[in-house]
Amino acid sequence: MLQRRVVTATTLEGAQRITPSLIGAESSDTTTINVPTGAQAGDFALLFGYRPDLRSGWTQTYNQTGAEPYFEAHHTFLPDPVPSSYTFTNMRLGILMVFRSVDSSTPLDVDPLPTLTTTNTSPSITTNNSRSMVVLGFAAEDASSNIGGFSGSNVPGAPTGYSLAKTQGELTTSPSFRYTWFAAAYRPIINAAAETPTAWQDTDTGSAYSAANMAAGTIALRGAAI
DSSP: OOOOOOOOHHHHHHHTEEOOEEEEEEEESSSEEEOOTTOOTTOEEEEEEESOOOOTTOEEEEEOOSSTTOEEEEEEEOOSSOOSEEEOTTOSSEEEEEEESBOSSOOBSSSSOOOOBSSSSOOOEEOSSSSEEEEEEEEEEOOSSSOTTOSTTOOEEOOTTOEEEEEEEEEEOSSSOEEEEEEEEEEEESSOOEEOOOOOEETTTTEEOOOSEEEEEEEEEOBEEO
């Protein structure tokens, strides 16, 4: 018996795009960060970093430089040949992710992006197209004169339903004794809809992350057209 299939606008839109996929992620606590293994020319590179200078050919996505922890996001499409690494002047911490099947003409599915928050929760976002990839960034810094209850063991954990791409921490002793964490997580979104992330978790305490200074962003990547 033949079955009738009802084709909706969402079905058609989803069928016309490929969901982006994460190829890999690398992190660094210096100005130089490696490009993940397996990256190819045309792949989409997304950097979350602590105050990196903007390189030629890159676009600044987020910029919080008025208060610690100076969270920024930059993106580009990888050239041919693909470099083995990138150097970002003044960057202290960084996470570089490479995604495949991102739309080459309009890589950001939502633009302008939701305002960067200064809490433990990345902002909500409503995707415009089906088969997108939502990427969350998070930074936290203990601003006290001593570590107290916030230390290298307080590794950020991904919000519920998200996969952790990478974390990178750093201990500084000058001008004060403090610890900083950067983290990135991702989740494919099949149908266009509102997406409201839960709080970033503290893997040491098993509860919502807390620190003196935090920044959290949300980016939606548009799937490549078929």
